[in-house]
Amino acid sequence: MSTICLIPGDGIGPEVLASARQVLTALALPLEFIAAEAGWATFERCGSALPAATLAAVQAADATLFGAVGSPSQRVEGYRSPIVELRRALDLFACMRPVRTPALPQARPNVDLVVIRENTEGLYSGLEQRDTDRATTTRVITRAASQRIVGWAVNYARAHQRHHITVVHKANVLRETCGLFRETALAVLADAPDIQWNELLVDNAAYQLARTPEQFDIIVTTNMFGDILSDVASVWGGGLGLAASANYGPRTAIFEPVHGSAPDIAGRQRANPLATLSAAALMLEHLYYLAAAERLRQAINHVLRHGPHTPDLAGSASTADVTTAIIHLLNDR
Ligand code: NAI
Numbered sequence: 001m002s003t004i005c006l007i008p009g010d011g012i013g014p015e016v017l018a019s020a021r022q023v024l025t026a027l028a029l030p031l032e033f034i035a036a037e038a039g040w041a042t043f044e045r046c047g048s049a050l051p052a053a054t055l056a057a058v059q060a061a062d063a064t065l066f067g068a069v070g071s072p073s074q075r076v077e078g079y080r081s082p083i084v085e086l087r088r089a090l091d092l093f094a095c096m097r098p099v100r101t102p103a104l105p106q107a108r109p110n111v112d113l114v115v116i117r118e119n120t121e122g123l124y125s126g127l128e129q130r131d132t133d134r135a136t137t138t139r140v141i142t143r144a145a146s147q148r149i150v151g152w153a154v155n156y157a158r159a160h161q162r163h164h165i166t167v168v169h170k171a172n173v174l175r176e177t178c179g180l181f182r183e184t185a186l187a188v189l190a191d192a193p194d195i196q197w198n199e200l201l202v203d204n205a206a207y208q209l210a211r212t213p214e215q216f217d218i219i220v221t222t223n224m225f226g227d228i229l230s231d232v233a234s235v236w237g238g239g240l241g242l243a244a245s246a247n248y249g250p251r252t253a254i255f256e257p258v259h260g261s262a263p264d265i266a267g268r269q270r271a272n273p274l275a276t277l278s279a280a281a282l283m284l285e286h287l288y289y290l291a292a293a294e295r296l297r298q299a300i301n302h303v304l305r306h307g308p309h310t311p312d313l314a315g316s317a318s319t320a321d322v323t324t325a326i327i328h329l330l331n332d333r
């Protein structure tokens, strides 16, 4: 029996997590669900975006499926993004975001890459300060965390028959922080002769990703660069409505779609649930329900090939229509 913590969050988060819960239930696995809350609505109700009970539930669970939260862009006293907080508090140091050519007509062929990013420090260290007209953020890069993430990327490559790693940084300008990341990464790769590698400055990496994504196998980078590059890369995988993300740490793991709370489409059943369902497949794999993960992936591919499709994929189906189609496919096999 595995315990899964479900955190719907805000905006389309509850819509896509409802879909995931139904689909996971249809797989008839020994799963027990625990619901927990986080996000903006939670903050407005109880003054904390990440209540202690939620943190405890995530810690106690075998894995967590997270929807999305809406974090305001204006400054709100006491509010911090709960997903960033969870990654740090639980030492979920490795964020992994796969992007593959989707089973959609006219998709760009031969894209198969993974963005791996350090998930606990960098520009999302949370060390920010504002004095009236001047604000600073402390970008923390440590040798230990850089070594750990690049070492993780090397192990990931070996475990998944991947052979090439691109180290992305901006060490020409950020000489100390990116300099330390780069230097540490290259030392780790020097000890991995079976892995080929290159390095790219982040601006060029964004350009290359937008232009010729086929050239990439694994990208390893720091926290915010990885956040931005994974949204760019997601375009080749069918967009944010399909992109999945995993956050791994020594004790637990959180799975989520790459997208946010999408307030522009929230509450209208227009959200594509497939990003969250792909994240659920990664979660099942992590929990060693390998056959179930594969069944779910095949159902997702079938829906990509034959529909129904939500509006982000130029269709007119609702979140519920796609969910129902997936469940029918799972029940048929
Ligand atoms: P977003 O990722 O929520 O949306 C970007 C665009 O993609 C929007 O046009 C949206 O409609 C579309 N989109 C996203 N997911 C979709 C889906 N499943 N199906 C169809 N279309 C989809 O990014 P945005 O709008 O910049 O941020 C909105 C809020 O989300 C902000 O408050 C932000 O802080 C938060 N956010 C939360 C994240 C998290 O919880 N992990 C990650 C990113 C943003």
Ligand code: MG
Binding pocket: 227, 228, 231, 258
């Ligand atoms: Mg992001």
